[in-house]
Amino acid sequence: MTGFTLPIPVIETERLVLRGPRESDFEAHAELMASERSKFIGGPQDKPIAWRGFTGSIGHWVLRGYGMWLVTDKADDRPLGRIGFINSYGWDEPELGWHLYAAAEGKGVAYEATLAARRYGAERLGLDGVISYIDPANARSLALATRLGARFEREGEVMGHPCHVYRHPTLAEAG
């Protein structure tokens, strides 16, 4: 008997496939969330909390109609990170968020995937000109947001953590 497949859309880019999370992706996710690299995205977390976040990001699609994709290498389906739209309890509005697993850093993966997810959100999900919450100390994310054309809008807060709100260009503005 087959499982119960949610209609999470699949997006292909030149090097990547963005798809729904699978159990085989979990170890890579748990490793990120256990490490110091997760300090700007709610970590470090123990495994049960990481599992809740991992499976919760699937339920997010049902509760909100949009969510995060698992980004994989088109060549071998290796999990590279998660990118997409977050609007969990406590968020002001849908956020475009991203985090990569350690081995995937520094190859332009986040830029390629985020650009594709942002375009999909604007064209298909009614999410145009969204925000990203960024901790000013998170230089890598700040650099990516800037490269994506997002602009500082205001000081904000998410989950009790002060952070900066960046606004992405709309589809029309981005061209």
Added chain:
Amino acid sequence: MAHRDIPVLETRRLLLRGPAAEDYPNFKATFTSYRARFMGGPLTPYESWMLYAAEIGHWQIRGYGMWMIHDKQTDETYGMAGGWKPAMWPEAEIAWVIWPDKAGKGYALEATHAVRRYLYRERGWTTAVSYIDPKNLDSIRLAERLGAVKDHDAASIDGNDAVYRHPSPAQLDGSQLAHGIEMEIGHYTDPLFKPKGWAID
């Protein structure tokens, strides 16, 4: 977007459906309350939301999960029951929760009996446990009414929970135990009905 592929289970009084967005307020009310003390709670509003989303995601990852228990007539929700296996769980468990103001009417028994039968017959489970806080006497009592017995040899989640082993499909099929469960559910469904052998005074 609905989770359209989760099967609907029907019992005498109940409909069991996949968790939906509109059912969330009832879930939140219980899981942010003292009622959730044996289930990792009380949770903050954020934790509660993430757990509910995780209950839905569990269906996608495992192919089974927790159903929302509805009244067949009024559609109001009474709690949840189903199969549950987060990472770190030694084996798959049958789990349940009833909203505090809906307890004592046999809904958990009726729903859990139905999901256990479904998991055994339709999903091929050959055994099942329930991980229960030793202080959660209502849940231990329900496990025992379902014929589960404490399994001292089975691994627990973290040493703070008792493992109750459910009767196997073979032990349950056509057994006196199964008839007894049906009879107890029948009693809840129609309080005038008294099972044979019960004291009438």
